[in-house]
Amino acid sequence: MTGRRPGLRLASPRTVLAGVIGAGALGSGVALTATSGWLIVRAAERPVILTLLTAIVAVRAFGMARPLLRHWERLRSHDAALDDLAHARTDVYAALVPLTPARLPRHGRAAVLHGVVDDVTDRVEAQVRVTVPVVAVGVTGLGTVALCSVVEPRAGAVVAALLGVVLLVTALAWRVETRSQVELGEARAELTQVSELVAAQADELRAIGATGSALGRLDVAHRSVARCTRRQAWGRAVAAGVLPLATALATLGCALAARGSGHSDPVLALLVLAPFALAEVFGPLPDVARSWARARSSAARLESLLDASPAVVDSLPPDGLPPDGVPSATSQGRRLLPGGVPRLELRGVSATWDGTRDHLPTTDLDVYPGSVQAVVGPSGCGKSTLLAVLARQLDPSDGRYLVDGTDVRDLPAATVRDLVAVVDDEPHVFATSLRENLRLARPDADDAAIVRALRDAGLGGWFDALSDGLQTALGSGGQGVSGGERARLSIARALLSGRPVLLLDEPVAHLDHPTAVAVLRDLLRCRGGRTVVVVSHRPEGLTDADGIMDLTRPEVGLVGQVG
Missing domain, CATH: 1.20.1560.10 (ABC transporter type 1, transmembrane domain)
Structure with missing residues (x-):
């Protein structure tokens, strides 16, 4: 801490x-x-x-x-x-x-x-x-x-x-x-x-x-x-x-x-x-x-x-060096990660939130760079826990999580978290301008990059109709935002962040069928080579995924090599 x-x-x-x-x-x-x-x-x-x-x-x-x-x-x-x-x-x-x-x-x-x-x-x-x-x-x-x-x-x-x-x-x-x-x-x-x-x-x-x-x-x-x-x-x-x-x-x-x-x-x-x-x-x-x-x-x-112990044990500082400042084979956090989109692997991973039971059953998963992995299953089967492990918000209680072949425990937590952008099922819209709502993901983003992220997320028409453009006030007392627009704004944030892995936790859970399909289709179309892992209990929009894993049967549905 x-x-x-x-x-x-x-x-x-x-x-x-x-x-x-x-x-x-x-x-x-x-x-x-x-x-x-x-x-x-x-x-x-x-x-x-x-x-x-x-x-x-x-x-x-x-x-x-x-x-x-x-x-x-x-x-x-x-x-x-x-x-x-x-x-x-x-x-x-x-x-x-x-x-x-x-x-x-x-x-x-x-x-x-x-x-x-x-x-x-x-x-x-x-x-x-x-x-x-x-x-x-x-x-x-x-x-x-x-x-x-x-x-x-x-x-x-x-x-x-x-x-x-x-x-x-x-x-x-x-x-x-x-x-x-x-x-x-x-x-x-x-x-x-x-x-x-x-x-x-x-x-x-x-x-x-x-x-x-x-x-x-x-x-x-x-x-x-x-x-x-x-x-x-x-x-x-x-x-x-x-x-x-x-x-x-x-x-x-x-x-x-x-x-x-x-x-x-x-x-x-x-x-x-x-x-x-x-x-x-x-x-x-x-x-x-x-x-x-x-x-x-x-x-x-x-x-x-x-007053709680973190769920992630971060034994290395962000620069990847141990306290004595001498790098070792397992402490060179950033040098172990090649440029571009990483490969993510789970090997016999299980995880728990409270230590009393496994909230993620023993799971093997390969997510190749640029692939789209769908994870399905009923509520409570461990889908959100899987995403938390991938985002390094929760360490496995058993098994190994590898990023480009390196165990995440040998990497600084910040290094792994810098690779992923998370979109959850209840995205928040802040009571400020549209520009500041998006710049939360990347403070140095210019207006051109923000507008491009909005259009890539399928909000081009909505944005063009705003009289104040990026200065439009959202949230309380400002421009109203529908459920679909809220989901797309969250996706625009993730795209603007530039991070190579997008993790989506029930992003269309509260949307009607046509809107859900359109949101996911636009995301997959404009992901720009990023890896996407999306979890859902609904099949809408998942037909274009490279692989679908059912967490009630984690031994099937692994993603194969893309391209």
Whole structure:
């Protein structure tokens, strides 16, 4: 696995600095309130105006410093958080690649999507939503205690007691949030999964009359999320009510402590208003408790998602050299692969996803360069497992997988994966332009290559009808895409990638018969000498294959030499 593990990280020099700057902003607010009180009371005594100039200048300085420091804090903290978010997402993607797809099915697509979007964001945002406010509130509160203690020790003790109450209330709010966080996470995952089902399979649900049942399940998921959210909100509501009350009592306590202190009226005003000004300082703490609980829960879910051993043991780095840097006969990954389209061989290969049983029966297969191999059989017979082995997403549990005569275990995993492009039965269309949907396969592709791939995939007429061409927005809020067009877009991606082996996993499973035949015929026509391995439980479009293997009878149907 490459990349850093995305554990919970709250403090960094930049976020701590942002917290200190935030403390300056909050402290300026407290000082502004206290100094203004002193100035108003002192001015009521009608002294010589020169005696007020210092306080007047201080009020102006604090008034200008507060928004300026707040703006500076936001720039520093958000810059640090956004930078960390970019790195965190990259780290998560790098950690997911070795686990895909063999170690992810138990989580489901909705859980993976939730993990790499919401959980990573919650974990990173804790730096802004937890670290910065805690540092700012802590420094400001302790500064206020010190100021009041110097002027009047009893008032300082009252403010210190206020800080203790604030700490206890915040801890209570955090505990309430934490207790419901797991249940809320499960409820949100269920809601995401059901929403994905309803949105992606609307036609299928309508066809079997299950729309009402699916919508009912969606309502249940919504109610579960709402119930958990209300339970969590109780803790924040208590904190939001208790903190102002505690601040008011502390203000009253400071007034009583200052009453018999013998200080002048302006100083008494400063002591009374100092704890009152802390009400704004303590305001973010209920949200701090919530963000802290969510960040911990998100970090735990991410660890659970990524805490799995890869299904592929990659003993060599991408350059094919062992750790000592000296190449050997079995470590020259790229030099063992001649140019052009490779020959793929399975010799007595079986494979398992979970180690409990063989999901691919013992299989022998020869796929010669440029050939078209069809693999058929009923659901559950091991067709997708066969493709996972060929794509080096799953290592054989027995037997040997050879690429141009070299066992894949003696090749870097990246070397083998660079040879294949996979088209699955549920191709994804991203909510971006048509160009970017295709450039995902080859970032350096120019527009001419993209258009050629679209035409080769049978989308020439569809593309010509788009008024915005490659700039056309697809997905949510953009150009609608039918099932056949979605399948062809996925094939266009595979063709654009330029990889010599195309692996198709039920590419026409959800299409009607004429569309399925047309899609596969266009693919085979424009494959350009590439090897194609297509698995299907339907015979449509497979008549042009060089060989057909029935996985229920793996001893027959091997592909012979092509050409």
